[in-house]
Amino acid sequence: MRLGYELIKEQLFFQKELIERVYWFIRLRWLAAAAALAGSWVSFFFTPSFPILPLTVIALFIFAYNLVFLLVWKRLSSLSPQNVKSFNTFAHVQISADLTALYMMILFTGGIYSPLLIFSLFHIVLAGILLTPVSCFGYGIAVLAATGILATLQNQGILLLKPVFGSIPFTIHPGTADVLVSYSVFTIAILVTAFLTTSLKMSLRIKGRELLETSKELESSNTKLKALYEMLKKIGLSSDLQELMDLATRSAAGIMGVKACSIKLLDEGRKKLKFASAYGLSEDYVSKGAVDIDRSPINRKIIEGSFFSVGKIEEKDYFQYPEDIRKEGIASMICLPLRVEKMVLGVFCVYSGVSHDFGEEEIRFFSLISDLVALAIETLRGEINKTWFLQKAAHQLRSPFSTIYSMIKVMEGGFMGPVSEKQREMLQRCIRRIEMLGDLINDLLKLGIKRTDADRAVIHPVDCATILNALVPLFEAQARDRQVKIEFKVQPELAQLMGDEKLLDELFTNLISNAIKYTPSGGNVQVVLSGESENRIRIEVRDTGIGIPQEDRSRLFTEFFRAENAKSFCEDGTGLGLVIVKEIVDFLRGAVLIESNVNEGTTVCCLLPAI
Structure with missing residues (x-):
């Protein structure tokens, strides 16, 4: 699996996440600006020397530019399609503006003595969440550079800034060694924060990408299974063997998105394979005639119960008609046995127009389709044979039935001589039984609707x-x-x-x-x-x-x-x-x-x- 931001950025899920996070950042800024304004006035109440005017101006400035950011976000969100690059740039602008405002506050609250210096860590975390790892470390280096310049200017006496609330994180009377130690700790804190944030984000996004891939696979499998279910419903309603096989090849090709699909059935001698149904193949290819299993190692292997898969058909592949395969534009194929339990009925083949190595999941799914189609073929064959037998039996019974019925009616009517009441009663009971048999014969003849070539209904x-x-x-x-x-x-x-x-x-x-x-x-x-x-x-x-x-x-x-x-x-x-x-x-x-x-x-x- 390739790692890196560019790969993850291509995923729609993470593009949407960036857009949502940018808006979340804007909403968070309202709270931060309000907290800065309220905190400034509370500090002024307890410490009259607190620089309330510049801090108030900076807080109002944050409110103002955040309003501009909100309008820009609405404008970018209304565009179709949304440009993720624009939102990425927009996030950079926001973080840069916030760091500028933060360091202005730090400058007015004691410089390196300011308690606000610790808030620079939050912006590193935000950069790590919204932007690339490189950008996150870039902002970390920018913060370290700004803090280092500020510490140098104050340590050299160029900027005479005094702490407002104390000496956090640097000492009030720093020497060079003290400043270096404090700055080193601050540097480690910034870099570790950047590293942990970006590592955690990348780990979560990689997991998210894997989840997306799994979700797509599940969605694809669900779509295929639904299509397979619809195919089975149609097959289950089919009462004509040719119609069933044509439906199976057409549906299987559609479900798997391949060029063609075919069913070849064994002849009675189980020595040859003949095309019984084909979808997506030319008439010339299908009409080549039966495939001699003894001359086709591939088909012999399949009939024995194995599958055959080739991701790129080349000259060296052993096909009976290799030139016809190339002419059909078949680049890869997979063939499986049409099998019901241990009995193989024929071969089920799927053909792709592009070179493709069929994976284990695809082979399993093809095998499932093949087994279901084989079961449907064998079941319908059994139904057809049973219907044929019932109709044959009914036809054979009809002639003697009519003769017996006519003769008993003649006897019951007294045309063969006088009939006593007891004899008439027995003959009438026989007639009722024979009429029941007649109903059975008629129902047997009706039972084979559309399952034989004779007496087909015209729709x-x-x-x-x-x-x-x-x-x-x-x-x-x-x-x-x-x-x-x-x-x-x-x-x-x-x-x-x-x-x-x-x-x-x-x-x-x-x-x-x-x-x-x-x-x-x-x-x-x-x-x-x-x-x-x-x-x-x-x-x-x-x-x-x-x-x-x-x-x-x-x-x-x-x-x-x-x-x-x-x-x-x-x-x-x-x-x-x-x-x-x-x-x-x-x-x-x-x-x-x-x-x-x-x-x-x-x-x-x-x-x-x-x-």
Whole structure:
């Protein structure tokens, strides 16, 4: 670390400190001038020979020039940008004026016999606080020179000055030896004061500078962590693998302020790395094809679990395409494994356009990003595979389900021959069970919203109120069948949102059907559609139903989960309704809030961004 005033002066904190100290010095001078004036008159009261007139004039002179200093300070403070050099010069002028006034007082109160001589130490301390160490010692030497000249003139009888109050710090009848001894002690006192003041100030300022650097590092880390948190929120809402990786590379490059970022994933044979996503790299560079791990010692090392960092890429570095790296303008880079526990998915690389040796903190932060991105990729892959399996199973079940359902309906209708009442009752129970299975199959097919290439929703401006109003007759009929009172409140002239009619239809259907299903006869359901601050649309469904136990709320969005009181109240149900609601709301970049008390009711609130 470089020491010295010039380095510290560059810090904004210490520039501000100088400006504040100069004003503090002016305020302190009002007290000093008032004390000098009051002390002079008190001394005159007890000692009639005290030179009251010159001391009063000097005190008033201090008041006068301090008023000028105050006006100058206000003028300098009003300038933008503030010039620290001007305040530095201003501090010199103030200390010089004060020392001049002090030595005028010393001259009228006995010269080297004056008790005021000790106050020169205060100005050395002030110079040490406000100015450079050189300036502080400079003023110390000036004080010693002025005191030495005064002592010489008085000792030689050229200035005939007598003490007013006694012989502090020099003797009344000094000889040359006495004067030298006293002057030597005074010199030591001045120089030690200057040394201690400047040393302490420099030590404090160095500590302050270190604190500033730590504060900047913490602020930078806080900014990065906030950006990382925002990135993770967006990644968490992403249901498309390519979208997730593109978001990760773009966000990581922005967070770290680098030229480019890329994700390369291993193929199924784990022998080659292919670019899966890149930000800031040219199409030519990305389209070079897969990297053969056996021919790339660097990538092989990374896949084995180590990181690779180079602060300045040169000819001797072992890259598969070195000429392309130079052409891209990449001067330094760091690559880390995309790792989930012990399994490596690929390589996460960050590229800088300038030569830069990545520090330990940067490597740790990059490693954190890499691990989080790898976890997000693996989690989404698992979700996609699970969704694919569920949809595949649902499709496979749909055909035999339809056949069985049709055949049993034919039998129940008596088309295959006479059916006794007992047989009809058993067939109707089978039909109810098969219809429940049909609901499950339909919910499984809906569950994969936007997670497969088929049946993707087309996002466009949608009038939410129109969709809800079209469904009102259906829900009113359902509520009548259940002997539940239902009420709809739709705010007029509601803003549109970016969505899809089919998705919003599913959202309303699941929310309102659930509320009706789990509300006992005589209960109430209220559906509110309104606008909210921050450009959001609020869909709120309240019921006076059975509620949700506190211990079950954390699992509400888990597939196939149903609370125990829900199972007891209604046998029908797939445990996928709220899961589908969450899928839709996440896809539309919204949020779901649930409040519930057992046997009092539930409120489900969906907040969706409006246009």
